[in-house]
Amino acid sequence: MSKYQHLREAAYLANLQLPELGLVLFTFGNVSAADADAGVFAIKPSGVPYADLREEDMVIVDFDGKTVEGRLRPSSDTATHAVLYKNWPGIGGIAHTHSVYATAWAQALSPIPLMGTTHADHLTCDIPCAPPMDDSRITGNYEYETGFQIMDHFRDLDLNYTQTEMVLVGNHAPFTWGKTPEKAVYNSAVLENLAHMAYMSRLINPSAGRMKDSLIKKHHDRKHGQNAYYGQK
Amino acid sequence: MSKYQHLREAAYLANLQLPELGLVLFTFGNVSAADADAGVFAIKPSGVPYADLREEDMVIVDFDGKTVEGRLRPSSDTATHAVLYKNWPGIGGIAHTHSVYATAWAQALSPIPLMGTTHADHLTCDIPCAPPMDDSRITGNYEYETGFQIMDHFRDLDLNYTQTEMVLVGNHAPFTWGKTPEKAVYNSAVLENLAHMAYMSRLINPSAGRMKDSLIKKHHDRKHGQNAYYGQK
Amino acid sequence: MSKYQHLREAAYLANLQLPELGLVLFTFGNVSAADADAGVFAIKPSGVPYADLREEDMVIVDFDGKTVEGRLRPSSDTATHAVLYKNWPGIGGIAHTHSVYATAWAQALSPIPLMGTTHADHLTCDIPCAPPMDDSRITGNYEYETGFQIMDHFRDLDLNYTQTEMVLVGNHAPFTWGKTPEKAVYNSAVLENLAHMAYMSRLINPSAGRMKDSLIKKHHDRKHGQNAYYGQK
Amino acid sequence: MSKYQHLREAAYLANLQLPELGLVLFTFGNVSAADADAGVFAIKPSGVPYADLREEDMVIVDFDGKTVEGRLRPSSDTATHAVLYKNWPGIGGIAHTHSVYATAWAQALSPIPLMGTTHADHLTCDIPCAPPMDDSRITGNYEYETGFQIMDHFRDLDLNYTQTEMVLVGNHAPFTWGKTPEKAVYNSAVLENLAHMAYMSRLINPSAGRMKDSLIKKHHDRKHGQNAYYGQK
Numbered sequence: 001m002s003k004y005q006h007l008r009e010a011a012y013l014a015n016l017q018l019p020e021l022g023l024v025l026f027t028f029g030n031v032s033a034a035d036a037d038a039g040v041f042a043i044k045p046s047g048v049p050y051a052d053l054r055e056e057d058m059v060i061v062d063f064d065g066k067t068v069e070g071r072l073r074p075s076s077d078t079a080t081h082a083v084l085y086k087n088w089p090g091i092g093g094i095a096h097t098h099s100v101y102a103t104a105w106a107q108a109l110s111p112i113p114l115m116g117t118t119h120a121d122h123l124t125c126d127i128p129c130a131p132p133m134d135d136s137r138i139t140g141n142y143e144y145e146t147g148f149q150i151m152d153h154f155r156d157l158d159l160n161y162t163q164t165e166m167v168l169v170g171n172h173a174p175f176t177w178g179k180t181p182e183k184a185v186y187n188s189a190v191l192e193n194l195a196h197m198a199y200m201s202r203l204i205n206p207s208a209g210r211m212k213d214s215l216i217k218k219h220h221d222r223k224h225g226q227n228a229y230y231g232q233k
Numbered sequence: 234m235s236k237y238q239h240l241r242e243a244a245y246l247a248n249l250q251l252p253e254l255g256l257v258l259f260t261f262g263n264v265s266a267a268d269a270d271a272g273v274f275a276i277k278p279s280g281v282p283y284a285d286l287r288e289e290d291m292v293i294v295d296f297d298g299k300t301v302e303g304r305l306r307p308s309s310d311t312a313t314h315a316v317l318y319k320n321w322p323g324i325g326g327i328a329h330t331h332s333v334y335a336t337a338w339a340q341a342l343s344p345i346p347l348m349g350t351t352h353a354d355h356l357t358c359d360i361p362c363a364p365p366m367d368d369s370r371i372t373g374n375y376e377y378e379t380g381f382q383i384m385d386h387f388r389d390l391d392l393n394y395t396q397t398e399m400v401l402v403g404n405h406a407p408f409t410w411g412k413t414p415e416k417a418v419y420n421s422a423v424l425e426n427l428a429h430m431a432y433m434s435r436l437i438n439p440s441a442g443r444m445k446d447s448l449i450k451k452h453h454d455r456k457h458g459q460n461a462y463y464g465q466k
Numbered sequence: 467m468s469k470y471q472h473l474r475e476a477a478y479l480a481n482l483q484l485p486e487l488g489l490v491l492f493t494f495g496n497v498s499a500a501d502a503d504a505g506v507f508a509i510k511p512s513g514v515p516y517a518d519l520r521e522e523d524m525v526i527v528d529f530d531g532k533t534v535e536g537r538l539r540p541s542s543d544t545a546t547h548a549v550l551y552k553n554w555p556g557i558g559g560i561a562h563t564h565s566v567y568a569t570a571w572a573q574a575l576s577p578i579p580l581m582g583t584t585h586a587d588h589l590t591c592d593i594p595c596a597p598p599m600d601d602s603r604i605t606g607n608y609e610y611e612t613g614f615q616i617m618d619h620f621r622d623l624d625l626n627y628t629q630t631e632m633v634l635v636g637n638h639a640p641f642t643w644g645k646t647p648e649k650a651v652y653n654s655a656v657l658e659n660l661a662h663m664a665y666m667s668r669l670i671n672p673s674a675g676r677m678k679d680s681l682i683k684k685h686h687d688r689k690h691g692q693n694a695y696y697g698q699k
Numbered sequence: 700m701s702k703y704q705h706l707r708e709a710a711y712l713a714n715l716q717l718p719e720l721g722l723v724l725f726t727f728g729n730v731s732a733a734d735a736d737a738g739v740f741a742i743k744p745s746g747v748p749y750a751d752l753r754e755e756d757m758v759i760v761d762f763d764g765k766t767v768e769g770r771l772r773p774s775s776d777t778a779t780h781a782v783l784y785k786n787w788p789g790i791g792g793i794a795h796t797h798s799v800y801a802t803a804w805a806q807a808l809s810p811i812p813l814m815g816t817t818h819a820d821h822l823t824c825d826i827p828c829a830p831p832m833d834d835s836r837i838t839g840n841y842e843y844e845t846g847f848q849i850m851d852h853f854r855d856l857d858l859n860y861t862q863t864e865m866v867l868v869g870n871h872a873p874f875t876w877g878k879t880p881e882k883a884v885y886n887s888a889v890l891e892n893l894a895h896m897a898y899m900s901r902l903i904n905p906s907a908g909r910m911k912d913s914l915i916k917k918h919h920d921r922k923h924g925q926n927a928y929y930g931q932k
């Protein structure tokens with residue numbers, strides 16, 4: 001038995017959550033589960049329908065994007081996952097979907113404005129939208145560059161990836177992450193929910209703005225601050 | 234056996250209605266069931282997924298927001314429920330969700346206009362949207378103040394909580410109530426339906442206005458007036 | 467056994483179709499089944515949830531709106547059904563829902579424009595929207611007057627109820643009818659589909675107009691003309 | 700046993716996919732499966748509900764639109780299928796639906812702009828929208844002419860049907876095709892997904908434009924180019 005069996009299982013179960021949460025059509029999404037100590041992650045094989053997926057199909061890849069174990073070809077987005085794992089220590093899972101509301105904002109090249117407490121319960125800034133890459137990056141090692149484009153945008157906006165666990169890639173779709181693959185998938189579902197509500201709020205009142213800072217801070221702190229009182233201890 | 238078992242059961246069953254009616258994602262909602270004579274209410278524990286919820290997990294809290302019985306931490310919105318129960322006699326249940334259409338209006342800081350008979354069958358005014366609180370209230374006892382903000386807004390608009398059983402809290406989400414927890418949940422589903430239809434009516438015809446008073450009165454009276462003839466006797 | 471058992475069964479089965487087709491929330495809709503020779507129709511009792519409905523609960527009412535058989539109070543919209551049955555011979559079923567897309571157009575006080583062949587497959591004009599009634603009609607025998615308001619609007623637009631089997635009542639919701647209760651319910655589902663698509667077409671292209679007459683005629687005739695070739699002989 | 704049994708089975712199974720993927724209301728759609736060597740295709744009978752459909756009901760038709768085998772009348776859109784099979788060699792399946800988002804764009808007489816990588820993963824141009832036909836074509840052999848209208852529009856835009864496997868027919872609805880009937884149905888679902896997302900992107904940001912060419916080429920090539928690396932070998 002492979003020593004990566006626990007990773008395969010974690011990635012497998014997290015991938016199955018995507019269709020269950022209504023976040024994917026056909027094969028348009030993937031989740032990975034990482035083990036930082038071993039320097040590898042398990043990821044969905046490319047183009048395999050979720051209904052046909054088996055635990056043993058998960059591909060083990062190192063943080064440079066090289067396949068370590070597995071007979072199938074890993075997700076075509078594997079290099080993006082690898083770059084993020086290598087550069088953002090502490091991430092244990094990454095999810096990528098083309099969920100319709102989040103992708104609609106990405107196609108509109110617009111960050112998702114922070115308009116309510118549902119949003120502030122999860123992050124204290126607009127959901128960032130990384131601009132499309134320069135042509136040289138696109139024609140180069142595209143999926144690696146997607147990872148760097150995300151990181152560059154976080155640096156430009158002075159965002160911390162441990163606090164803001166989601167991003168839109170302009171003209172493409174969202175990536176989310178977290179300490180575990182379950183958290184990464186949870187963040188994908190939350191992002192889709194926020195994208196849906198902000199879309200409608202904007203259509204109801206195009207001049208409705210950002211929620212005020214005091215309320216953002218309050219809602220974030222009651223869930224994530226030092227004296228958080230949301231959830232069980 | 235606890236003397237509050239009937240309350241726990243009522244709150245438990247009402248909470249399970251929220252996912253069944255499509256009103257909540259993950260744990261984003263809660264219902265409470267009150268016993269005015271005993272001066273307590275049962276409420277969902279904070280952050281527990283609906284699928285894992287058990288009747289005995291419901292927390293018994295008094296009308297000052299203090300836990301009377303229960304091993305789990307009550308919903309983070311508990312103080313809002315307590316304030317409303319304490320100040321609005323006759324309410325037997327309160328529901329709070331982040332249902333997408335109602336929340337979209339709350340994020341747009343807009344009341345939901347009364348545009349049709351579905352709305353008038355349930356209330357005779359626009360669904361009010363309480364403005365975001367002053368910073369002093371937000372940084373103070375936030376959830377208590379949310380209750381007072383709702384009550385202040387009802388007073389400013391001269392609304393009667395026994396006739397208008399729902400409110401949007403600006404930048405946050407809806408609260409609904411009723412004589413029983415079932416009625417509170419029913420009101421949450423009706424509010425979501427009204428929010429959905431008003432959203433589309435406004436996009437179809439931005440200049441479409443409020444329904445005329447005679448029709449509002451007629452529809453309300455046939456369901457709630459002295460000679461009501463909707464439903465069974 | 468009542469001689470109206472076949473009518474009760476037809477009305478019962480047609481009413482159950484409403485929730486199955488996603489056309490109603492809670493009790494917001496009703497279907498009736500008429501027997502023109504007997505001069506009566508069977509209709510849903512008022513305010514009874516679909517899940518609790520039994521065949522024997524259907525109320526038998528004559529074309530003047532008087533209850534002939536049944537222990538329960540009939541739908542509050544019964545008089546509207548009665549007026550249409552009495553004045554529009556050949557109708558065997560009527561359905562009334564508050565389905566969200568159709569109701570949104572009714573609330574916008576706008577007819578639904580004929581923009582495509584799906585619409586022309588079923589009727590050759592915009593779906594009419596009867597204006598809200600004068601106050602005297604509203605404060606009078608409201609539900610009877612709703613029937614007359616529909617008929618007056620058809621007369622004003624020179625529409626034939628055997629060819630146009632659906633209408634929006636402004637600020638209220640749709641009514642549909644047909645030779646059988648099944649056809650009336652089918653028309654409610656088709657109307658909702660047309661309302662959904664026209665809503666989106668208008669948002670995509672606000673200046674998109676009506677489909678041209680030659681195409682309307684072609685699609686209608688291939689399904690309903692003398693040489694119709696849609697469906698089985 | 701008919702020598703066309705394999706075609707009937709293929710068409711039958713592909714037709715059942717339409718309701719399963721949420722692409723049809725009632726009978727509003729049809730799929731055919733062709734055998735180019737035999738010069739025939741199997742197609743859904745006209746107006747038969749999917750729930751009642753049986754494999755042996757599929758009608759065998761030649762590429763001139765004449766029925767070869769089958770007791771039922773073929774889909775009223777049969778001639779459109781025949782024209783495309785006759786003139787576009789290599790197509791093994793065609794699907795036609797009135798799916799709501801794609802049809803909304805067709806009713807708006809607008810091509811669907813290429814705004815993201817989900818779109819570019821499948822085709823490198825806007826999804827074309829053939830204009831409504833001249834009256835002479837409409838009053839002539841309408842369904843044959845629909846096939847020619849599609850082909851003419853592809854010629855006008857210099858599109859290749861082996862690369863662009865979907866089209867909107869203005870004021871009508873979409874047609875999709877592929878090497879197999881399964882691929883044709885897959886394309887219908889993808890088209891609906893693209894139509895949904897582009898609709899929302901346009902409402903979020905009306906001035907958001909087409910995705911840049913380098914990114915279109917990259918995404919298309921990684922899935923369909925000579926060195927494609929999406930999916931399994």
